[in-house]
Amino acid sequence: MTKDYSSRKLERKQRRCEAIIHTDVGIESSEKPTCFLAILNAGLSTGLTEESVLSNAIQYAPVQQVIMLPNKSYCFLKCDNVNNAERIYNHMHGRAGLEQRGGVVYLSYFKSLPICKEENIWTKPLPEGLVLLPDFLTESEENMLLKAINIEDVEQSDLKHRRVKHFGYQFIYGENNVDPTKPLNEKIPNECDILWPLLKTEMTKLGLPTWDWDVPDQLTVNIYEPGQGIPPHVDTHSAFLDPIFSLSLFGDVVMDFRRGSDRQPLKLLRRSMLVMSGASRYDWTHGITPRTLDVVPSETGLTVMPRQKRISLTFRRLRRGPCDCTFPTLCDSRINAQSNLCPVITDVIAAQLEEKNVHSVYDCIAPHFSETRHTPWPRVAEFLRSFQTGSVLLDIGCGNGKYLQCNNNALTIGCDRSSGLINACLERAKIISETSTNLPNAFRCDCLHVPVRSQAVDGCISIAVIHHLATAERRLAAIREMARLLRPGGRALIYVWAKDQRANDNKKSAYLLQNKALNKNKTTVEQQRQCAAAEVQQQQTEQFEPLIPGAPQLPVHTNRTDFMQQDVLVPWKLKGASVANKDANNSAPSSTYLRYYHVFESGELEAMLAQVPDVELVQSYYDQGNHCVIFERRQK
Structure with missing residues (x-):
């Protein structure tokens, strides 16, 4: 009876995963053995690697191809004949030891493989x-x-x-x-x-x-x-x-x-x-x-x-x-x-550009932006949790405060330039107050001038902030300001958008994967660019003020496509919530706001950090379309 129940439970899991794969990549499972296998519950998103899959599978039979899809909890193997596929299935299905967290993995046969890369690279x-x-x-x-x-x-x-x-x-x-x-x-x-x-x-x-x-x-x-x-x-x-x-x-x-x-x-x-x-x-x-x-x-x-x-x-x-x-x-x-042909952006013009295309924009979109930012990034949360009890942590550019409760054993304080986002942070605190006494603390300030005394914090984070600063000098000044706040031995983490959104083994970042139309081949990048440019041009005519005198003419980036330039305006489409304002097509009106971004080349963030005295680079890495560094203030 127990065995039958376990078998039925395993079969239900298989059917659910097979349905997900069919929806994702359009291939069907097979009741009969085939040359194509899927590991249904382990993939790149669970920490599984191609090397681990292959080193386990070839113990039982040769493998012709392994396909690991980005951000998926499944992967595929191809064998040269059905007998070899059956050997792998019989030895690995329902066994523990392959998946990173040590759980049991289960496999299914499929009629084909997803079309995602060349047969033999x-x-x-x-x-x-x-x-x-x-x-x-x-x-x-x-x-x-x-x-x-x-x-x-x-x-x-x-x-x-x-x-x-x-x-x-x-x-x-x-x-x-x-x-x-x-x-x-x-x-x-x-x-x-x-x-x-x-x-x-x-x-x-x-x-x-x-x-x-x-x-x-x-x-x-x-x-x-x-x-x-x-x-x-x-x-x-x-x-x-x-x-x-x-x-x-x-x-x-x-x-x-x-x-x-x-x-x-x-x-x-x-x-x-x-x-x-x-x-x-x-x-x-x-x-x-x-x-x-x-x-x-x-x-x-x-x-x-x-x-x-x-x-x-x-x-x-x-x-x-x-x-x-x-x-x-x-x-x-x-x-x-x-670059020498481009006009030099003075500090005054840079401040005006940031006011128009960063600060004012975030104040307008703050409620909508906050709705889309609710889950802490795992590696940022891990960094915050690495500090011991009693540490003082500062989140510069805290947004709606989603990182302020990652370490309940530390005093975590947030600050942000946008009053709209600070309000969102305080609203979040009201909700949290019903279940917790450790409430978020936040205040409004500019990341270039943080009103906190020098060497006062043990840890500091700046997540998706300094790429909004319009000159290299201002970006460097923001890093120097973070270094000033750290105590000797204190550590800081910075995330900035990367120009190369495919730097992780040429796999698309989460940002590019959100382009569902492009991923399903419904339209081309160039068609998307043309549509976006036309829409932005119309709205600029209707609602945007003239360009700031002396500011460069910046290209408008097409969302969820590869970046062609480092300095761009990235649209944010704000959808209306009022039912009364819906048009004849039953869709809410929308406004497009343009945010300034400087997207970073590989090594650019590390090179800036090398110009900051009294700090040492601890680690640099790439995380889902972001270049990231951890640095430490040297002990005197």
Whole structure:
């Protein structure tokens, strides 16, 4: 009787999850075994990884493909035949140990897989200009180079993710550049001279062009332990010539190359030489995801490769002058030249722009905005809960106060520039007062001038605030103000919108996933842009005041699409609540308000923090379309 009840309960869970999957991605489950399996109750949103799925499944049968959908609590596997799929199903269905929280997972067969990515990403051609030369060195030559660079002398860097050593010139992290006027005393070891004639010979054999300069003059040595990586990046155009060489020693790793929505993984073998030139050097980012296992192709499909310690030697030649490449999107020389053509925003104009397109807007939309902001972000709540009992915490830009009760053992105070949001915060306090004595405390002020004495708080957060400040100087001033408030040893957390809303393994952020029409292919991005521009233009004519004299002409961003520029106006559509005001179509009237945003490039927030004295970067990460940093005030 108990067994029958358990079986029926499990079956009901399966049917519910199968219905959700059918609604989400339009594929049907199958009563009969097929080559396609779904893990119904574990996916990216529960903390499951592709490496974990694969390492468990291949214990029982080969796997051809794993599909992990962003923000979903399910995932898919494809086998080359039904028998292999049945083996995996029989060994994993109803068993514990795979899901992150240790619960039981259950599986179902499906008639097909969701169409979300290419069948086998490993078979795609490499980016233009990317060449991998395997077995470039012998083991004895590898040992000679390791001895020459003296890896035991490589110290832990401020990056916290890996150990780094520079030869020839110091690479300046934060600025992503070098100072050619300050060469290092330690030059590239002479033992590396064996590489260049060998490399030119191998390139000539393959019929590939060689470079038009002599030898590199800058070397960066990175030591990666298992689980460490490096964020996606492009080596600064104006800093280095083309090409760039990367020699892998001691271990293998998978490096990801990305350009827009394109992704190409490449397995870097021990003692292989990687040559990045042309588009692969200038127009594709490259990075290594921090993890202990890599998914790699095998003779039977996919398998996992445990990471080992790896040492990379990246050789570059300094550029003396601006870059003249034909890839302007990521070219700092072109971007800086374009920026120099833009009018300088004075502090007065910036304040006027913020008043018109930030402060006034939030006062108008405060009730509606508050309705959409009710659940604390998990990693922000986790940061607040990390403070001990009796700590004083300050939320600068607290909005409706949703973070003020994350740590009931601390005194948490909020402040915000918008009187409308402060009122929403106080209304929230009235509701909470019926069930709790720990009521939110909040007051009105500007994030640039917080009326709290210096070194008075243990912790501070600024969530989605400083991206509303209209100049780099004002954004930096806001960070300095946070640092002023912290006690020695105190910590602060900042969240800002990211320009790249796909930085998490090229998966769409929650912001982009809200574009339901685009996700269902009902319309194109360009059509949405045209409709949004037409609507905003009409409302500007009817209700918006003329632009502030001296302020730049800012583009109006199309909501829930990728950002094309860093400084934009983002619409907020305020829907009316009055039934009496509904039109003939039974829909409430709406008004569109434009909010100023400066969306941040990768590394920009860290570079600003490097300009603030007496603080140290503790952690930087990307969280659902936001760049985030945690920093600490140094102990005196």
